[in-house]
Amino acid sequence: MSEARQPAAGPALIEVRGLRTTLGGKVIFDGVDLDIARGRITAIMGPSGTGKTTMLRHITGQLAPDAGEIRVDGRNVPALSRNELFDLREKIGYLFQNSALLTDFTVFENVAFPLRQHLKLPEPLLRNIVLTKLQAVGLRGAAELMPSELSGGMARRVALARAIVRDPMLILYDEPFVGLDPIALNQVLRLIRTLNDTLGITSILVAHEFAAVSRVADQVYLIAGGKVAAHGAPAELARGESPWTRQFFGGEADGPVPFQYPARDYALDLGFPAAAT
Amino acid sequence: MSTVIDPKRPTPRRDPSVIGDALAQVGACGLFLLQLLASVPRSLRYFKETIRQVWFVGAMSLAIIMTCGLFVGMVLGLQLYYVLSIFGGTAALGTVVSLSLYRELGPVVTALLFAGRAGTSITAEIGLMRATDQLAAMEMMAVDPIAYVATPRFLAGIVAMPLLACVFNALGIFGAHFVGVSWLGLDNGTFWSNMTSSVDVWKDVVNGVWKSVAFGAVVALIAVFQGYTTPPTSEGVAYATTRTVVFSSIVVLALDFVMTAFLM
Numbered sequence: 001m002s003e004a005r006q007p008a009a010g011p012a013l014i015e016v017r018g019l020r021t022t023l024g025g026k027v028i029f030d031g032v033d034l035d036i037a038r039g040r041i042t043a044i045m046g047p048s049g050t051g052k053t054t055m056l057r058h059i060t061g062q063l064a065p066d067a068g069e070i071r072v073d074g075r076n077v078p079a080l081s082r083n084e085l086f087d088l089r090e091k092i093g094y095l096f097q098n099s100a101l102l103t104d105f106t107v108f109e110n111v112a113f114p115l116r117q118h119l120k121l122p123e124p125l126l127r128n129i130v131l132t133k134l135q136a137v138g139l140r141g142a143a144e145l146m147p148s149e150l151s152g153g154m155a156r157r158v159a160l161a162r163a164i165v166r167d168p169m170l171i172l173y174d175e176p177f178v179g180l181d182p183i184a185l186n187q188v189l190r191l192i193r194t195l196n197d198t199l200g201i202t203s204i205l206v207a208h209e210f211a212a213v214s215r216v217a218d219q220v221y222l223i224a225g226g227k228v229a230a231h232g233a234p235a236e237l238a239r240g241e242s243p244w245t246r247q248f249f250g251g252e253a254d255g256p257v258p259f260q261y262p263a264r265d266y267a268l269d270l271g272f273p274a275a276a277t
Numbered sequence: 278m279s280t281v282i283d284p285k286r287p288t289p290r291r292d293p294s295v296i297g298d299a300l301a302q303v304g305a306c307g308l309f310l311l312q313l314l315a316s317v318p319r320s321l322r323y324f325k326e327t328i329r330q331v332w333f334v335g336a337m338s339l340a341i342i343m344t345c346g347l348f349v350g351m352v353l354g355l356q357l358y359y360v361l362s363i364f365g366g367t368a369a370l371g372t373v374v375s376l377s378l379y380r381e382l383g384p385v386v387t388a389l390l391f392a393g394r395a396g397t398s399i400t401a402e403i404g405l406m407r408a409t410d411q412l413a414a415m416e417m418m419a420v421d422p423i424a425y426v427a428t429p430r431f432l433a434g435i436v437a438m439p440l441l442a443c444v445f446n447a448l449g450i451f452g453a454h455f456v457g458v459s460w461l462g463l464d465n466g467t468f469w470s471n472m473t474s475s476v477d478v479w480k481d482v483v484n485g486v487w488k489s490v491a492f493g494a495v496v497a498l499i500a501v502f503q504g505y506t507t508p509p510t511s512e513g514v515a516y517a518t519t520r521t522v523v524f525s526s527i528v529v530l531a532l533d534f535v536m537t538a539f540l541m
Contacts, residue, residue: 060417086419094417100410114418162418 013038013170013202014059019068021054028054029065030226036204041196043205043217043234047248050223052206053097056172059204060092061085073169090118093163093171093201097178099155101147101162107134108143111162118166133161137191153184157191164195171195173205177212189216210249214238222248224256309502312423313431319421320428327429334395334430334497335437339444341394342387346445349382350374350452357453358461367463371472374453375446379476379485383446385533388492391438392525396500399430400521403504404514412505427501434497435490442489484540488533495532496525 014036021029028051036042044052057063058070061077070077075088101110111130115121121129134140137157147155156176163171176188193216196203207213213220214234222230222237222245229244230237238249247255263269320327353374361367403426406412412422450472457463476482500521507517 062413062416086421089417089419092417094414096410096414096417098410100414102411102414103406103409113420117418117420 012036013073015071017069019058019065019070021051021065027226032223032228034221034228036202037219038202039200040218041192041203041205041216042219042221043207043213044221044223045208045210045213046223052223053174056174056206059172060089060094090166091169093168095159095163095171095173095176097175099159101155101159103147106143107139107145107158110147110158111165114162114166129165133165137161153180156188160191167199168201170202173203175207176205177207177209185212192216224248305506306498306502310498313428316421316424316428319424323425323429326425327432330429330433331436334399334433335440338391338394338441341390342441342445343448345386345390346448347452349386350449351456353377353449354453354456358457368467368471370453370457370463371468372475375450375472375476376481378446378449379481383442383449384485384488384492385529387438387442387445387489388496388529389526391441392496392522396496396521396525397518399500400504400518401514403501404507404517407505407507408509408514427505430501431497434493438493439486439489442485488536491532491536492529495528499525499528
């Protein structure tokens, strides 16, 4: 699980080139280039507010960038029509930070939802597929529960089962470790690794827990200040010497990422114009 | 001495303009209506969902509609009996009650009750689905949330409202009959025969049904729009629910005036 593996030599599944995004007047990405290798687990890390989730929304076409190319499996996402986008999304699993289970449906129906919407499967076959996926996340016994009866860790595993129910080529995890106790964290880590290895799914992981990420990711991109600050295997990055990597992986409170939100002169704000220089 | 709040410092938000914001809302709501209408063919795939929503907004509103219809009818019976007795015209009670119910009170009061009972629950439900990323999750599963969530509720409002208004009218006439005939001693035959001879199916009953179809569309549109565009916070959902009731009531009453003027 902790062995560092080299990125695959084949063509990348996702290529991001020259990505520029401004949201609400704030520059999020200022020329980002990324390659996500097929069949590997790639983590996108960075301080809060650097646009990690925005990157996932770009890749899935929920949000169009100002400029740049995002090629997923050879198709440029920002240029796709809505129908083409939906075709692409049928091959992508997306794990939401808050699981986003449909609260009207049982666990079973939540996992069955993508199948019922897109395929006309005979009921016994559908039932077997759903139960297999629930078994994979260890929740076959919880099939008849409602989402409100699940703990946070269980809800995330159900969401994971739903994300893989159509055997996607790519799965995106948005902050999968937030709010999990150590047991649930280990379960989710093991699931991510197992799914990746057994089903050959390409995985993208957005997180900021370096300890957890380094146990599962093959490749890490550190995004800070609108650019890729560093990338490589987790072990390489931990030894990195750039100020960004030192601050982020060392957990220093101040550095290239400032502690203070941008503000005007402190003395002026307090009403001492004479003290301002 | 400089103050912390500096008027020359550029404000981060644009100046609020009440009229501009209201017009922008109306425009956005109109565009949303076009999206809803365009997605009607796609939402036919989710026909079961539409049926479920008709049950939810219609059948679940029956109790309040029936209770209120009964009381409105009973009050009408009392008030009109008193007024008509001044002119010695109590025989016209059935006619006056049924005409006021079919033409005005049925559609309008039902629409106002519907906004409070079903409209708010539609707004809160969709707003919470937005806040908990359920709509985004549908997008990611390649399911169009407009066709799956919004349009079935919109169609359900159009279907349920006229049916509810008819139930309201029936209970209202029953209430007036109870007060006028059973209680105040009006002749049963007079009550019914005067009513049937002066109520016209097309001019009175059907015009009332058209009104309630229009009100159903308007209330359901406002409820779905408010829920769909609410900011994903608890405060946002609370405001959206309030706005559903306020806007629905205003629009229903204004539209009632316009439709009455044209349908007379």
